[in-house]
Amino acid sequence: MEINNGIIIDGVLHEMIELIDVSNINFDCSKCSLCKECEECEMKHGSYLCDVMACFFFVNRGKVTDIKTKEEKE
Template sequence: MEVKNGIIIDGVLHEMSESFNINFDCSKCSLNKECNECEMKNEAYLCDVMGCFCFVNRGKVADIKIDKED
């Protein structure tokens, strides 16, 4: 599986959603808890910082392969 925009937290991959929905329900985002903590500490949501409106939990990461750019 190829991931273009994702975050790994405690061995779990959260991939940025490609879909843009202005009426998105934040409770469906897999990083909702982390986003609320970020907002409390830094007065900004992850959506504001990363330009995203949803992360999806893709499960545990077993093996990471990285293609190096020349």
């Protein structure tokens, strides 16, 4: 599986789902896999993770077992 943008926290990959057309989407923070962490970030820094990362929400993709860069794949 190839992931272009994400965050690994405690060995779990959270993939960014990018903003496309927000006019037709009902935003629901409960769908985000980093909802708890985002609330902590907002309380400490006054910004939500999705605002900082310019994405819509994060999806949990599971435990990371092996990470390869483009150079290692070639």
